[in-house]
Amino acid sequence: MAKTESKLATLLAVAVVSASTAALAGGPADDKLVIDDEIEIKTRVAAPEGHPLDELISGWHYRTDETRALEADSFQNPGMLYVERGEEIWNTVDGAAGKSCASCHEDSESFLKGLGASYPKWDADAERPINIELQINKCREENMEAKPYKFDAADQKALTTYIKHQSLGMPVEVDLTQGDMESWWDKGEELYYTRTGQLNLSCATCHEDYNGNYIRADHLSQGNVNGFPTYRLKQSAMVSLHNRFRGCIRDTRAAFPPAFSDDLMALEVYVTWRGSGLGVETPAVRQ
Amino acid sequence: MASPKPRVKVPKKASQGEVITIKTLISHPMESGQRKDKKSGELIPRQIINKFTCEFNGQVVFSCDMDPAVSANPYVEFSAKVNEPGTFKFTWVDDDGSVYETEKKIAVE
Numbered sequence: 383m384a385k386t387e388s389k390l391a392t393l394l395a396v397a398v399v400s401a402s403t404a405a406l407a408g409g410p411a412d413d414k415l416v417i418d419d420e421i422e423i424k425t426r427v428a429a430p431e432g433h434p435l436d437e438l439i440s441g442w443h444y445r446t447d448e449t450r451a452l453e454a455d456s457f458q459n460p461g462m463l464y465v466e467r468g469e470e471i472w473n474t475v476d477g478a479a480g481k482s483c484a485s486c487h488e489d490s491e492s493f494l495k496g497l498g499a500s501y502p503k504w505d506a507d508a509e510r511p512i513n514i515e516l517q518i519n520k521c522r523e524e525n526m527e528a529k530p531y532k533f534d535a536a537d538q539k540a541l542t543t544y545i546k547h548q549s550l551g552m553p554v555e556v557d558l559t560q561g562d563m564e565s566w567w568d569k570g571e572e573l574y575y576t577r578t579g580q581l582n583l584s585c586a587t588c589h590e591d592y593n594g595n596y597i598r599a600d601h602l603s604q605g606n607v608n609g610f611p612t613y614r615l616k617q618s619a620m621v622s623l624h625n626r627f628r629g630c631i632r633d634t635r636a637a638f639p640p641a642f643s644d645d646l647m648a649l650e651v652y653v654t655w656r657g658s659g660l661g662v663e664t665p666a667v668r669q
Numbered sequence: 670m671a672s673p674k675p676r677v678k679v680p681k682k683a684s685q686g687e688v689i690t691i692k693t694l695i696s697h698p699m700e701s702g703q704r705k706d707k708k709s710g711e712l713i714p715r716q717i718i719n720k721f722t723c724e725f726n727g728q729v730v731f732s733c734d735m736d737p738a739v740s741a742n743p744y745v746e747f748s749a750k751v752n753e754p755g756t757f758k759f760t761w762v763d764d765d766g767s768v769y770e771t772e773k774k775i776a777v778e
Contacts, residue, residue, distance in 0.1 A: 457676070457678050457692050457694065458692070458694070458744055460694070460696075460741075460742040460744075462676075463674065463676070463694070463696040463742060466674070467674075467696075615740070618698075618699075618740055618741030618742065619741070
């Protein structure tokens with residue numbers, strides 16, 4: 383009898399240990415993102431052909447229950463404040479030409495629907511890919527005769543957030559057939575796998591090899607960018623993609639390239655492609 | 670961000686005696702007074718919303734004081750019992766003396 387009891391105790395102990403290991407090892411949370419009980423966002427999709435991963439998973443799955451709930455309620459989501467501010471900017475006249483965004487893009491709703499999901503795009507004038515931030519600056523300079531926004535200006539982040547939010551739930555899709563996008567993709571891929579900094583880490587070290595694990599207290603995701611600009615609780619503000627890129631590179635203790643530089647634009651092309659098919663979550667809420 | 674902007678979510682109507690959930694959010698940096706300016710090294714003066722009040726037809730139904738540990742863009746959710754139609758009035762008081770207000774009507778059926 384005593385023997386059976388001790389065997390049972392051992393079995394129980396094994397069960398407890400394996401349960402807690404599972405919790406520690408993390409992995410993506412088994413949950414569904416439905417915003418306001420209405421819009422279901424694709425947060426897990428099969429990887430496109432030639433992708434190193436089998437399944438693409440949004441960073442939403444790697445956050446805590448509380449953070450995930452914040453994003454699922456558009457009222458509680460603090461990022462929505464910036465969407466509202468962005469809408470104001472969209473309709474506000476600025477610059478010598480006396481125009482707002484809405485002056486040219488009259489049917490804003492249909493113009494913006496899906497637009498944010500398709501960037502970065504090839505810009506034939508600049509002969510390089512541009513993202514939404516650069517597209518806004520191009521419009522401001524060429525059509526509005528206004529000053530371009532400086533990197534991470536509050537209005538730049540709010541307007542970008544507003545534009546991307548109009549594609550909420552639509553799948554991320556980068557068109558690599560335009561211009562020279564393929565070679566920028568190649569360059570981005572090379573950067574993604576290049577180890578940098580005193581810690582000798584590449585993007586792939588954390589986000590491909592070890593996603594789902596913890597790096598100190600941080601739960602590593604696949605590093606998908608479908609939720610950018612993202613409301614980060616740590617900063618209590620919107621964080622742009624290039625700000626996050628620079629933050630990651632800084633954390634490897636490397637010198638980081640300027641925002642919108644060729645290196646970071648190539649990385650944006652490649653990393654956005656890595657999340658192809660995931661629904662746009664902007665403004666996502668993260669740790 | 671531009672000047673603080675309150676957002677409030679109140680049901681448009683309720684049945685008499687119903688307990689409803691009210692959600693409020695205001696954009697505000699909630700500067701704690703503990704941080705230093707990175708360039709000058711000087712303390713950034715505290716500026717937070719220190720009081721929030723909700724009145725229904727002139728009677729206070731919920732109020733709270735806030736302290737520097739409350740994070741930016743404070744979100745407050747509470748419930749209230751609705752016995753009659755009327756107006757909820759929401760007030761946020763800033764350290765600099767500014768008062769931000771908004772109102773929502775509710776019908777009783």
